[in-house]
Amino acid sequence: MSEPASESSNSVVEVRNLAVGYDGREVLRDVSLSVAAGDVVAVLGANGSGKSTLIRTILGLVPLGRGEIDLFGVAQRRFRHWERIGYVPQRLGAGSGVPATVGEVVASGRLARRGVFRFPGPKDKAAVREALTAVGLLDRIGDPVTTLSGGQQQRTLIARALAGQPDLLVLDEPNAGVDAASQEAFAAALTRFAGAGGTILLVLHELGPLRPLIGRTVVVHDGRIAYEGAPPEPAGHHAEPGHEHVHPHADEAKPAICEWAPTEGTKAY
C-alpha cells in the first residue's frame, strides 16, 4: 500500500495511513490518498464525514494524529514551498472588521511567493489583475469585498489563490451557496487552471458544472475512504461525450472568463 517515496517524483500530495482526531475523538482513520501532478480529485461525502478535516490536515491546519503526509515529495513538516499551493477556504475569514478591497484581498495571495519582507512590485500587481480577470471580477478590483455577493466573494478567494500562481489548488466546497451562473464561471476558471497543467484537490457536495473536469472522486465515509475511482455516472445531458461547457453567448458577455476555455470538450485530465 505505501509506496516508497522515491517512486513518486511527480506526486503532489501523498497521504499514507492518516489518522486524525479532535480531542481524542478519531475523525479519520487509516486514510491513504495520492494525487499526482495534473490530477483533478474531488473529495465527496456526507456532512461531518471528515472531508474538511482531511484537506485541512493535508495543509497543516489540523495536527496530524498518525500517518504521513508528503507535499511535492517532501514531508509536510519540512515542506517550505507554500507558494506552490493555493488554498481556497469555504468562506472569507470572519476576521475583517475593517473594509478591504477585492484587490487587497487578492494581493495577499502573492505573499507566499514574494515573502514578508519585500514590497509588492509590478509583477505582483499584474498577477492580481490576471487572477481577477480569470474569475471575471476585474471590474470590481476597487470595491469593498463586503459589497460582493456570496458567489462573487467565493470567486475572490479563488482569485487570491490563483494570484500566487500555484501548482496545486486546494478548495473546500467552493460551490456552497453559489448560484448556477457563478458556478459556471468558477468551473471555467478551474478548467483553465487544470488545462495549464495545474493539480486540483477539492471538496464538493455535488459535482455540478465541475463534473467534466473531475478525473477521480474519493468518497469519505465513517472516517475511511469508502470509494475511489471515476466520478459517479451523472444523469441528463451532461453525460453526453463532448458536452460543451462553454456557452457561446457567455463568450460574448464575459470574454474574460471564457477566452481560454477548452475548445474540444473538457478533457483536461
Next chain:
Amino acid sequence: MDLLTLPFMQRALVAALIIGLAAPALGIYLVQRRLSLIGDGIGHVALTGVGLGLLTGNDPVYSAVLVAAVGAVGVELIRERGRTSGDLALAMLFYGGIAGGVLLVGLSDNAGSNSLMQYLFGSLLTTSPGDLALIGGLGAAVLAAMLVFRPALFALCNDEEYARVSGLPVRTLNLLLAVTTAVTVTIAMRTVGLLLVSALMVVPVAAAQQVTRGFRSTMTLAMLIGVLAAGVGILLSAEANTAPGATIVLLALTAFVATAVGGALARRFRRGRERPPAATEPPDVVLHV
C-alpha cells in the same frame, strides 16, 4: 500659543503626535481582527508595571513596557490555544493587572491618588526628556513595523488560516502584534493615559472606515485623524486646562460622528443618482443552465 515655548508642552505635543500616528496604525489590525478591546486590557496590565516602577524607584515607563509586553505575549498564547477558556483567562489577567497596579502604586512612597490618576488618564506635565526619547524611538519602531509588514499583517488579520497555508510566520507576526500593542499602550500612557489608550487605537479607525473602501485608505485616514486629534487635543487641553487624554479622545469621537454622518449623506446622495445595481451576472449565462 506661547504655551508652546514651554519645554514640557513641546515634549507633550511631540509625544502626542507620535502616538497619534502610531496608535491607529497598530489599532487597525486589532480592529480588523475584532480585538478592539485588547489595548484596554493590556493597559490594565501595564498598570502593574507602573506600580512596580514606582515601588522600585525606576522610571515607570520602562517597567510598564516590560510588564505589558509580558502580559500581551501571555494573552496571545492564550488566544492561540482556543477561545472558550481564553475569554475568562483574559478577564482574570486584566483585573489582576489593574488590582496589582493599584496595590503597588499605593505601597510606593510617592503614592497619592494624584500619581495614579496621571497614569490612568494622562497628564501634560509628566513627559520627561528621557521619556520623550523612549517614546520617539519606540513609536517610530511601531510605526515602521506596521507599515513595512502591512501586507503580511493584513493577510494575517484578514484570514489567519490562509496566512498559515501561505507559509507566513504566523506565530512571529502574532507576537509582533502583541508586543507592539504593549509598546503602544505604554508610550501613550504619559499623554493619553492607560484607560484611554485603546480609544486612540480604535476610534480613528472607526472614524476612517465610515468613508473609506479599502484597507490601505482606511489606515492612511485613521493615522491622519489620530495625529490631528492628538495635536489639537494637546493644544486645546493646555488652553482650556482640560485633561489631555479625554480631550484627545473626545476629538477623535467628534471625527467619528462627522465621518459617520458625512459617509451616510454621501451614500444617500450617490444612491440617488447612481445606476441600478450593476453587479448581477449577464442573464444569458443563467439561461443556459
